[in-house]
Amino acid sequence: MSLYKIMFSPTGGTDKVAEPFVQAFDQEPKTIDLTDCTVDFHQISLAEEDTCIVAVPSFGGRVPEIAASRLEQIRANGAKAILIVAYGNRAYDDTLLELKTILRNSGFCCAAAVAAAAEHSIMHQYAKGRPNQNDLEELSQFAKQSCQRIEEGKIPENLDLPGSSPYREYHGVPIKPVTEKNCTKCGLCAKKCPVQAISLTNPFETDGKKCISCMRCVSICPVHARSINKIMAAIAASKLKKAAVHPRKMSCFLEYNSAV
Numbered sequence: 001m002s003l004y005k006i007m008f009s010p011t012g013g014t015d016k017v018a019e020p021f022v023q024a025f026d027q028e029p030k031t032i033d034l035t036d037c038t039v040d041f042h043q044i045s046l047a048e049e050d051t052c053i054v055a056v057p058s059f060g061g062r063v064p065e066i067a068a069s070r071l072e073q074i075r076a077n078g079a080k081a082i083l084i085v086a087y088g089n090r091a092y093d094d095t096l097l098e099l100k101t102i103l104r105n106s107g108f109c110c111a112a113a114v115a116a117a118a119e120h121s122i123m124h125q126y127a128k129g130r131p132n133q134n135d136l137e138e139l140s141q142f143a144k145q146s147c148q149r150i151e152e153g154k155i156p157e158n159l160d161l162p163g164s165s166p167y168r169e170y171h172g173v174p175i176k177p178v179t180e181k182n183c184t185k186c187g188l189c190a191k192k193c194p195v196q197a198i199s200l201t202n203p204f205e206t207d208g209k210k211c212i213s214c215m216r217c218v219s220i221c222p223v224h225a226r227s228i229n230k231i232m233a234a235i236a237a238s239k240l241k242k243a244a245v246h247p248r249k250m251s252c253f254l255e256y257n258s259a260v
């Protein structure tokens, strides 16, 4: 069997949550990067004996639309999936349920799932520093259990996950990064933007309609020349305050009914 890490992690928080799952399998994973615009996801075909760690962040309580559409193009052919959702301590709402539905439609068998807090990539004061050491230990324990179930072939027919359909409506956030004067025009942000919203020839041009506010350009610019409007971020943070202030515990889903 091959181990795959199928990941949409614009600023690295989702990747941190997924890492203990990669470690639980004694094997180097092949990475499928869902942020990579150069990949033809239609060409990806997996096998029944493969195991995939599929990790996405929650954006507005949903699977980011671009990650969903790229996952829908993959042919899984019965490959097993461990579903991972990272969220910034507000809520993950329908993200796990939506991810399961997408994966089942692509031919995956969903074996286990987890939702865990990771530092909010826009409002960093929420879930600051998470996943922390404690989170990583808990994730590691659950990862080992999930790995064992897969090795024993104990895959639930239909993993029961929270969420409801129709899914929570999400129309994006109005916080779009801009380029500051100290930009050196290295082009990195344009190359790495998951939706090609930044002009490859002029990094001062960002297509606000394409931009999904994922904050990757802000986090990777080597000279910190991409930034968001601090007043808008403060307004968004004050709206979120009640919902995001108490640290969330991770939610794990791994049930197997041998009668099924």
Ligand SMILES: Cc1cc2nc3c(=O)[nH]c(=O)nc-3n(C[C@H](O)[C@H](O)[C@H](O)COP(=O)(O)O)c2cc1C
Pocket: 008, 009, 010, 011, 012, 013, 014, 015, 057, 058, 059, 060, 061, 062, 086, 087, 088, 089, 090, 091, 092, 118, 119, 120, 121, 122, 173, 212, 213, 214, 215
């Ligand atoms: C556009 C956007 C929308 C988000 N929506 C939510 C949300 O609805 N609930 C929540 O708890 N966190 C939300 N977050 C926080 C992210 O889920 C969290 O920071 C995640 O770790 C980001 O993943 P990454 O570090 O892999 O990019 C949002 C972040 C962004 C950028």
Ligand code: SF4
Pocket: 179, 180, 182, 183, 184, 185, 186, 187, 188, 189, 190, 203, 220, 221, 222, 223, 224, 225, 226
């Ligand atoms: S990564 Fe930073 S310096 Fe490079 S083009 Fe983008 S904004 Fe400019």
Ligand code: SF4
Pocket: 177, 192, 193, 194, 195, 196, 197, 198, 206, 210, 211, 212, 213, 214, 215, 216, 217, 218
């Ligand atoms: S321009 Fe928008 S979509 Fe592209 S990396 Fe920056 S925040 Fe993400």
